[in-house]
Amino acid sequence: MKKELTIFDDPNNVKKLIRFFYVVLGALLGADFYLYFGHLKHGHFAWEDKPQFFAVYGFVCCVLVIFGAKLLRVFVMRKENHYDSK
Amino acid sequence: MGPSILDATYSPALIFILGALLIPAFKGRAKQGYLLLLPVIAFISLINTPDGNHWVFSLLDYPLVLGRVDALSRVFGYIFVLIAFIALIFAIQVKDDLQHVTGLLYAGGALGVTFAGDLFSLYIFWELMAVASTFLILARRTKRAQAAAYRYILVHVFGGLCLLAGIVLKISETGTTTFGAMQLDSLSSWLLFVGIAVNAAIPPLHPWLQDAYPEATPTGSVFLSAFTTKSAVYVMARTFAGAEVLIWLGAFMTIFPVFYAEIENDIRRVLSYSLMNQVGFMMCGIGIGTQLALNGAVSHAFCHILYKALLFMSAGAVLHVTGKIKCTEIGGLYKTMPLTCLFCIVGAASISAFPLFSGFVSKSMIISAAGNEHIVLAWLMLQFASAGVIAHAGIKVPFFTFFGHDSGIRAKEPPLNMLVAMGIAAFLCVFIGVYPQPLYAILPFPVEAARYVPYSGQHVVGQLQLLLFGIFAFFLLLRAGYYPSEVRAMNLDVDWFYRKGGAGFYRLMDKSLNGLNRICNLIFAEDLPRNIARFAKNGATRLTLMVLLPVRAIAGADKSQLDDMKKKVYLAFETGSFPLGISAAFATLALIIIYLIR
Numbered sequence: 001m002k003k004e005l006t007i008f009d010d011p012n013n014v015k016k017l018i019r020f021f022y023v024v025l026g027a028l029l030g031a032d033f034y035l036y037f038g039h040l041k042h043g044h045f046a047w048e049d050k051p052q053f054f055a056v057y058g059f060v061c062c063v064l065v066i067f068g069a070k071l072l073r074v075f076v077m078r079k080e081n082h083y084d085s086k
Numbered sequence: 087m088g089p090s091i092l093d094a095t096y097s098p099a100l101i102f103i104l105g106a107l108l109i110p111a112f113k114g115r116a117k118q119g120y121l122l123l124l125p126v127i128a129f130i131s132l133i134n135t136p137d138g139n140h141w142v143f144s145l146l147d148y149p150l151v152l153g154r155v156d157a158l159s160r161v162f163g164y165i166f167v168l169i170a171f172i173a174l175i176f177a178i179q180v181k182d183d184l185q186h187v188t189g190l191l192y193a194g195g196a197l198g199v200t201f202a203g204d205l206f207s208l209y210i211f212w213e214l215m216a217v218a219s220t221f222l223i224l225a226r227r228t229k230r231a232q233a234a235a236y237r238y239i240l241v242h243v244f245g246g247l248c249l250l251a252g253i254v255l256k257i258s259e260t261g262t263t264t265f266g267a268m269q270l271d272s273l274s275s276w277l278l279f280v281g282i283a284v285n286a287a288i289p290p291l292h293p294w295l296q297d298a299y300p301e302a303t304p305t306g307s308v309f310l311s312a313f314t315t316k317s318a319v320y321v322m323a324r325t326f327a328g329a330e331v332l333i334w335l336g337a338f339m340t341i342f343p344v345f346y347a348e349i350e351n352d353i354r355r356v357l358s359y360s361l362m363n364q365v366g367f368m369m370c371g372i373g374i375g376t377q378l379a380l381n382g383a384v385s386h387a388f389c390h391i392l393y394k395a396l397l398f399m400s401a402g403a404v405l406h407v408t409g410k411i412k413c414t415e416i417g418g419l420y421k422t423m424p425l426t427c428l429f430c431i432v433g434a435a436s437i438s439a440f441p442l443f444s445g446f447v448s449k450s451m452i453i454s455a456a457g458n459e460h461i462v463l464a465w466l467m468l469q470f471a472s473a474g475v476i477a478h479a480g481i482k483v484p485f486f487t488f489f490g491h492d493s494g495i496r497a498k499e500p501p502l503n504m505l506v507a508m509g510i511a512a513f514l515c516v517f518i519g520v521y522p523q524p525l526y527a528i529l530p531f532p533v534e535a536a537r538y539v540p541y542s543g544q545h546v547v548g549q550l551q552l553l554l555f556g557i558f559a560f561f562l563l564l565r566a567g568y569y570p571s572e573v574r575a576m577n578l579d580v581d582w583f584y585r586k587g588g589a590g591f592y593r594l595m596d597k598s599l600n601g602l603n604r605i606c607n608l609i610f611a612e613d614l615p616r617n618i619a620r621f622a623k624n625g626a627t628r629l630t631l632m633v634l635l636p637v638r639a640i641a642g643a644d645k646s647q648l649d650d651m652k653k654k655v656y657l658a659f660e661t662g663s664f665p666l667g668i669s670a671a672f673a674t675l676a677l678i679i680i681y682l683i684r
Binding site for chain 2: 044066079083
């Protein structure tokens with residue numbers, strides 16, 4: 001048997017990964033401010049040129065998707081053998 | 087130099103279809119070599135074929151054009167041949183000729199549809215695809231798969247019949263079998279549209295896809311993910327480009343599967359919903375119908391086929407080695423399957439349209455086209471769906487398969503050929519993302535003319551923000567316990583209407599038609615023959631009475647005299663004892679008739 005990868009078994013590694021992720025998020029916010037104040041944003045619509053539009057939109061959309069999916073479960077979720085049972 | 091056999095061009099569809107029939111003649115290594123040789127021959131032949139109409143036959147005064155080669159059909163031809171090659175590498179170790187033969191017939195059907203220049207050949211190859219693909223589901227040889235395959239073929243027969251009805255009407259309207267751009271202004275066009283929409287999985291005609299693909303064999307679902315929906319995308323782009331209804335059907339189609347994908351337990355079903363979401367982008371692009379939008383739809387189909395096949399291959403590889411593919415049953419597989427995990431992440435990054443991955447350079451064209459035309463609502467819907475993709479396909483698929491809770495399964499990597507197939511697809515996903523020019527060069531319209539540049543600072547930052555802040559929301563909600571938990575369950579979709587409705591329909595028909603049957607049985611099989619028999623038995627007596635009774639009644643006989651006469655006549659017939667005079671009178675009458683006739 002080959003050696004197993006266990007890199008994410010160590011909570012410290014997971015913490016490092018998350019910290020790296022936050023740094024990237026921060027960098028993206030910074031990059032957008034750079035584009036905004038440098039007047040480098042020329043979107044199709046006025047709201048695209050507002051600062052941090054896509055960060056907010058992405059975050060809000062994913063929250064809506066996840067809560068929408070939870071709501072959908074109320075209506076459509078059935079037992080695994082729903083169609084098999086007579 | 088004279089023309090040699092190497093310069094000749096052959097229909098790629100026929101190379102696949104005729105080639106498929108010879109597969110059982112080969113054994114072992116020779117069979118594997120032969121399987122991989124077919125797409126190579128088809129590819130070389132396609133490269134050598136100049137634009138124009140080729141391989142034209144005639145059928146009942148109508149031309150059958152098997153090879154309409156132009157910019158649009160050529161792109162789809164290339165990607166279909168390429169993905170057939172990759173899928174065959176992935177499936178090469180399968181010891182089941184049924185899957186190899188039907189897989190190649192299916193690919194041949196898709197190529198036939200792509201290069202069909204008339205409605206007849208379109209229909210023939212369309213039906214070939216439906217029939218051949220059904221066997222890739224049946225080949226799983228489980229009861230669930232058989233039932234799903236049965237429903238699958240019924241839906242496609244329905245779609246095929248709509249297409250056929252549309253074709254027949256169209257030919258009687260126009261007098262030609264030409265197949266090109268149409269307006270949605272007549273019954274024939276709408277029938278064609280519905281027929282194509284079934285294969286494109288446009289809601290509400292979509293649930294066959296999520297029903298059947300997850301039940302196919304691990305290798306079969308790779309073929310399935312590529313051909314049916316994308317050949318429908320091609321035909322839709324060919325016929326109904328610019329049809330406004332497609333903008334809205336497509337935009338809706340990108341959004342609604344996102345929610346289902348989020349709560350689905352079976353990874354291959356998650357991928358099936360996500361497939362539908364991606365085809366929605368293409369439909370929307372076709373509906374917008376500008377050069378940029380059509381380029382976007384075509385290039386997105388090209389990229390999508392590669393990364394969707396890659397995702398289905400990584401799911402198929404997991405299923406192949408563990409026998410499991412449900413979120414609740416797998417997890418933590420990165421520990422022993424790091425390569426499969428890596429390839430899955432490349433597929434997930436591509437479908438999410440991360441910069442430097444293939445989805446980024448194609449999907450953004452469609453969204454930009456919506457922006458250029460200022461279709462505000464469609465633009466917002468497509469951006470919403472893009473963020474939705476990261477939540478279900480970008481994160482959920484790799485996370486719950488390879489990370490998430492450790493299922494304790496310690497499966498080895500799949501066989502080398504599977505890894506090679508995934509590796510090729512993953513390489514192409516990154517290659518196109520980093521260097522899209524070769525793809526842009528084969529699109530139907532010049533990309534420069536549409537002034538499109540994918541890698542601008544604003545675009546890259548915007549897209550990264552959309553995706554990474556989506557991931558941020560995902561992890562915040564996951565940690566807070568708001569993310570829909572993994573549960574063993576299934577979710578109702580529109581197929582409820584024909585799965586439950588089908589059973590209800592059966593009961594209704596049982597009550598009504600079988601009731602009718604029972605009544606008919608009573609009347610025609612039981613009562614009527616009995617009455618006829620009774621009549622035939624006493625026929626002569628009754629006939630005689632029918633004549634005698636009115637005569638005697640008119641002559642003034644009362645009821646008792648009539649009854650008396652009835653009895654006498656019955657008795658006379660039963661015993662055969664007529665008074666001599668009557669017999670003599672009949673005999674004389676008969677002689678007179680014979681004399682008169684002569």
